[in-house]
Amino acid sequence: MKPAITIKNLNFYYRQVMALKNISIDIPANRVTALIGPSGCGKSTFLRVLNRMNDLIEGTRIEGKILFNDTNIYKDMDLMKLRKKVGMVFQKPNPFPMSVYNNIAYGPRLHRKISDKELDGIVEKSLKSASLWDEVRDRMESSALGLSGGQQQRLCIARCLAVQPEVLLMDEPTSALDPVSTAKIEELVKDLRDKFAIIIVTHNMQQAGRISDYTAFFLNGEIVEYGATREIFHRPVDKRTEDYITGRFG
Amino acid sequence: MRSHEKWVQGILFILATTAVLTVLAITFFIFSEGLPIMVDRGVTGFIGSTRWEPLSGSFGILGMIIGTIQITLGAIALGVPVGLACAVYLAEIADRRLEKILRPGIELLAGIPSVVYGFFGLSVVVPFLREHFPGNGFSILAGSIILAIMILPTVVNISENSIRSVPGDYRSASLALGASHWQTILRVILPAARSGIAASVILGMGRAIGETMAVIMVTGNVTKVAGSIFDPARTLTGNIAIEMGYAAGEHREALFATGVILFLIIMVLNFSTTRFSRKAGDVK
Numbered sequence A: 001m002k003p004a005i006t007i008k009n010l011n012f013y014y015r016q017v018m019a020l021k022n023i024s025i026d027i028p029a030n031r032v033t034a035l036i037g038p039s040g041c042g043k044s045t046f047l048r049v050l051n052r053m054n055d056l057i058e059g060t061r062i063e064g065k066i067l068f069n070d071t072n073i074y075k076d077m078d079l080m081k082l083r084k085k086v087g088m089v090f091q092k093p094n095p096f097p098m099s100v101y102n103n104i105a106y107g108p109r110l111h112r113k114i115s116d117k118e119l120d121g122i123v124e125k126s127l128k129s130a131s132l133w134d135e136v137r138d139r140m141e142s143s144a145l146g147l148s149g150g151q152q153q154r155l156c157i158a159r160c161l162a163v164q165p166e167v168l169l170m171d172e173p174t175s176a177l178d179p180v181s182t183a184k185i186e187e188l189v190k191d192l193r194d195k196f197a198i199i200i201v202t203h204n205m206q207q208a209g210r211i212s213d214y215t216a217f218f219l220n221g222e223i224v225e226y227g228a229t230r231e232i233f234h235r236p237v238d239k240r241t242e243d244y245i246t247g248r249f250g
Numbered sequence B: 001m002r003s004h005e006k007w008v009q010g011i012l013f014i015l016a017t018t019a020v021l022t023v024l025a026i027t028f029f030i031f032s033e034g035l036p037i038m039v040d041r042g043v044t045g046f047i048g049s050t051r052w053e054p055l056s057g058s059f060g061i062l063g064m065i066i067g068t069i070q071i072t073l074g075a076i077a078l079g080v081p082v083g084l085a086c087a088v089y090l091a092e093i094a095d096r097r098l099e100k101i102l103r104p105g106i107e108l109l110a111g112i113p114s115v116v117y118g119f120f121g122l123s124v125v126v127p128f129l130r131e132h133f134p135g136n137g138f139s140i141l142a143g144s145i146i147l148a149i150m151i152l153p154t155v156v157n158i159s160e161n162s163i164r165s166v167p168g169d170y171r172s173a174s175l176a177l178g179a180s181h182w183q184t185i186l187r188v189i190l191p192a193a194r195s196g197i198a199a200s201v202i203l204g205m206g207r208a209i210g211e212t213m214a215v216i217m218v219t220g221n222v223t224k225v226a227g228s229i230f231d232p233a234r235t236l237t238g239n240i241a242i243e244m245g246y247a248a249g250e251h252r253e254a255l256f257a258t259g260v261i262l263f264l265i266i267m268v269l270n271f272s273t274t275r276f277s278r279k280a281g282d283v284k
Helices: A043-050 A079-085 A100-111 A116-129 A149-161 A179-192 A205-211 A229-234 A239-245 B003-046 B062-093 B096-111 B114-132 B140-164 B168-176 B181-192 B194-210 B213-219 B236-243 B250-279
Strands: A003-014 A017-028 A032-036 A060-068 A086-089 A167-171 A197-201 A214-219 A222-228
Touching: A003 A043, A017 A043, A017 A060, A017 A197, A017 A222, A032 A043, A032 A205, A043 A060, A043 A086, A043 A167, A043 A197, A043 A214, A079 A086, A086 A149, A100 A116, A100 A149, A100 B181, A116 A149, A149 A179, A179 A197, A179 A205, A205 A229, A214 A229, A214 A239, A222 A229, A222 A239, A229 A239, B003 B250, B062 B096, B062 B140, B062 B181, B062 B194, B062 B213, B062 B236, B062 B250, B096 B140, B114 B140, B114 B213, B140 B194, B140 B213, B168 B181, B181 B194, B194 B236, B194 B250, B213 B236, B236 B250
Parallel strands: A032 A197, A032 A214, A086 A167, A167 A197
Antiparallel strands: A003 A017, A003 A060, A214 A222
16 A cells, blocks of 8 residues: 655754654554654654644755655645644644634635535534534534543544544643543544544553554664554564563553 | 741731731822812712812812813824824844843833923924914813823833733634634734733823823813814813912812822722723633
8 A cells, every 4th residue: 555654864953953863764554653753752752744844943954855745745735735634733732712613613614615514514514423422512603722631632533524634643641631531532433534644642551552553663763663553562673662562661 | 836926927018018008098188178068069069060260169170071082082083093002013023132122121111200391281282283283282182192102101001911921722713714804913912912902001090191291391281172173172281280389278278188089080080990990801
């Protein structure tokens, strides 16, 4: 199968510090890829390279190639188009201080003129896909900040879905949530896999095991091991991977 | 607690209450001097009348109230868009080097004495208006232009602060959805900062209403209600400052009564600012 994103010889710098070293992997389409590793290993940085959110930080620089739909995202692709196609869910739920409806409608309204009726349809569909519709259908006009943390995070996912991304980046999306909300999000990730590639950064080994098809283990800015989750968890090739997974460090 | 600490506490308490007591004293003084004539002339004779003829005993300040409103609204209409643009630029766009040049410039505006603004208005704005527009230059528009400049620091500083205090999360969320920087500013950041921006407008308004010297120097100060922005007008503050020197008896009381009205307007504005800043962050 054609990969969703191809990364070739990626180096990434924060000023003089090399934060990612020579990373070359293919991210498969319609699969969940988990990025694991200890704090500061570069997994979040890697994630933010993929939708160029690191561009907002002064003094960052990349080398190498990242191909999305055969296009180098740092050279030949319009930044806004890239971010529309590669959505992102953040660690802390960050709904806009607007109504539930306007949160979802925000993305579609950015990119084109759109009729109210079509917009209603997109909002409903996105909320249903994020399994939030039943909980918010009667409070579309109330503030999104009044939702619970878990609902807010699913709202953020729905907000991404509304612009029809091809890839969904998730940066520890459940680390600020309670176990029940976490379970709902994990369920959601499994459902959404059919529609696009999902890349999820997680600190939680069990979570990576439960929801991902592929896993990449990061250490000190390098990918130590990358492969099918089952293989990585049961028969890690590298000693360091084994140590991390069995909880000997990290 | 040792006894000398009690002394220190007592002294600090007295000093702290001085400010409040002063306000109370001023309030009492203005009201006791101004209220009798307001009661005597009633609403129609004082607030409801545009006839201000101290020599014949008519003290209608409606003209000045209208003048104040006209000049203030003009100042807001001119000053707020510029101030807001400046705040957005400083908070969102300017790099550090440019910021270092712009910010002291704006702060300097706040430090210029108002008579200097008046002098600038008198020697630049008024002649300019006289040359290019109807009227003799002394006008509502001249007052509004000068006041618009004078309220800039207030509008810029408070708006900029409220823009800067919008959580970065909102910005990231918007950009990550493919919004441009400009779309993000317009659709997320400014709406989220709107209570602070509203507060800056109200505070600017307060400043504009209270300003006296610069306004007297450029607005012409006639008590007739202006028909256009090129006509002269008199403000409430101007009324007091111009006539206080020679007023006596009822005339003097009427000026205090003007002060009462001014006082009430400023009170209302101040209360609405606190209301707005309390609502900050609680956006729909």
